[in-house]
Amino acid sequence: MNIPDNQQLQEYRARAVAWLAEHASRYSGAARQGLSFEEDVALGRKWQALKAEHGYAAITLPKEYGGAGCSELEKIIFCEEEMRYDLPLAYFGISLGNPVPIMLRYAPEEYRRRLAPPAIRGEQIWCQLFSEPSAGSDLAALRLKAERKEDGWVLNGQKVWTSWAQLADWGVVVARTDPTVPKHAGLTYFFLDMKSPGITVRPIRRLVNDPDLNEVFFDNVFVPDVQRLGGVGEGFKVAVETLMIERYAVTDESGYGPTLEAFIDLARNTRINGVPALQDGEVRAAIAQAFIERQGLRSIHRRAITAMAAGKMPGPEGAIRKLLLGRTRQRLGALAVDLLGADGVRMDEHASSLRDFTRSYMDPILRIAGGTDEVLVNTLAERILGLPQDYRPDKGLPFNQS
Numbered sequence: 001m002n003i004p005d006n007q008q009l010q011e012y013r014a015r016a017v018a019w020l021a022e023h024a025s026r027y028s029g030a031a032r033q034g035l036s037f038e039e040d041v042a043l044g045r046k047w048q049a050l051k052a053e054h055g056y057a058a059i060t061l062p063k064e065y066g067g068a069g070c071s072e073l074e075k076i077i078f079c080e081e082e083m084r085y086d087l088p089l090a091y092f093g094i095s096l097g098n099p100v101p102i103m104l105r106y107a108p109e110e111y112r113r114r115l116a117p118p119a120i121r122g123e124q125i126w127c128q129l130f131s132e133p134s135a136g137s138d139l140a141a142l143r144l145k146a147e148r149k150e151d152g153w154v155l156n157g158q159k160v161w162t163s164w165a166q167l168a169d170w171g172v173v174v175a176r177t178d179p180t181v182p183k184h185a186g187l188t189y190f191f192l193d194m195k196s197p198g199i200t201v202r203p204i205r206r207l208v209n210d211p212d213l214n215e216v217f218f219d220n221v222f223v224p225d226v227q228r229l230g231g232v233g234e235g236f237k238v239a240v241e242t243l244m245i246e247r248y249a250v251t252d253e254s255g256y257g258p259t260l261e262a263f264i265d266l267a268r269n270t271r272i273n274g275v276p277a278l279q280d281g282e283v284r285a286a287i288a289q290a291f292i293e294r295q296g297l298r299s300i301h302r303r304a305i306t307a308m309a310a311g312k313m314p315g316p317e318g319a320i321r322k323l324l325l326g327r328t329r330q331r332l333g334a335l336a337v338d339l340l341g342a343d344g345v346r347m348d349e350h351a352s353s354l355r356d357f358t359r360s361y362m363d364p365i366l367r368i369a370g371g372t373d374e375v376l377v378n379t380l381a382e383r384i385l386g387l388p389q390d391y392r393p394d395k396g397l398p399f400n401q402s
């Protein structure tokens, strides 16, 4: 990969800032107020198409498939700037983050040329069908069954927590093809047409009423063998590779919740026993703690970027950031809800989690999706501190005997 120098990156950032300043307001904030879900998705598709036209839609994907062919650092810079706006990006985050890049690595050329460009332009959406009722953190425990037929596979079973499955045209799916070998060895990875006969998508209602999550049921769904990604029995390896594509996920500094400055403003403008909450010891300690964590996380972020600029892999920085940001967001959110008193229990479901403390507190997404807090703590304990491995009683046992 061609790694741009600092001067080139500064110029890239300046161009991105100017481009966003020129276009983003027509697709963000006030432009989204009062839109129905369908209208918001349509606005998102338009924003995606505009980005594709200007080389910002799939920054690291190859040009021949509709990407911009730029580096990971340029992608991080654009994301940092784009996150300053409240844009309809969520519908495409998973699609272009993992499924489309992994399809580009493994699918036959004919499929790559046909499927990647419309996904990059936002005309089509992909979903990631990994999690199941008994296989979230332990992905290798999944049970969706794929049986070999003459020219393909027949899938039966269930997936859960599938973001945007109701919008998806295509999906990547991991299924169990051999239950007689240890759990990691019996899986195979496919991509499939989400409109295939036998697929049923049912919405899951969330506390904050976001319409993103679904259950997906497979009833004798046929997938041609040409849509297998990787070898038979190599599905776990391809799944891990999918999750590693995003070498360093850029997270908003406030964990996609209201900023520390917004919390300070709230504390300044609310009173505890007639005195501004900003003078309360517990509130001041929470602000100090959040500030210290933010400074530390900024340093960790800089270290990851510096490693990448030197052509190295980032280390555990992303996991540390996600863990701490998710916890800080909830801690400040809980305190903010207390400060708001009776108003704190009124949740405006149309408000943005970026601005509304109650909504942000009620939606601890960063603490579950992409690895729960507990699992991240385990990973950091094992990989950084070198502590003994978690107890794994089914290690080495055939799946159907564990």
Ligand SMILES: Cc1cc2nc3c(=O)[nH]c(=O)nc-3n(C[C@H](O)[C@H](O)[C@H](O)COP(=O)(O)OP(=O)(O)OC[C@H]3O[C@@H](n4cnc5c(N)ncnc54)[C@H](O)[C@@H]3O)c2cc1C
Pocket (backbone or CB within 6 Å): 094, 127, 128, 129, 130, 131, 132, 133, 134, 135, 136, 137, 138, 160, 161, 162, 163, 164, 213, 365, 368, 369, 370, 371, 372, 373, 374, 375, 378, 390
């Ligand atoms: C908003 C959102 C969007 C999502 N989108 C998708 C998607 O598009 N596609 C998809 O495939 N999945 C998706 N997921 C699912 C997500 O990947 C899982 O929720 C996550 O991996 C956790 O799995 P689980 O919910 O099955 O919990 P479990 O793994 O069952 O965990 C339950 C509890 O046990 C704890 N636990 C489990 N194992 C350990 C351990 N070894 N040590 C300590 N504690 C442990 C967990 O931390 C948790 O508290 C989404 C989830 C959310 C919240």
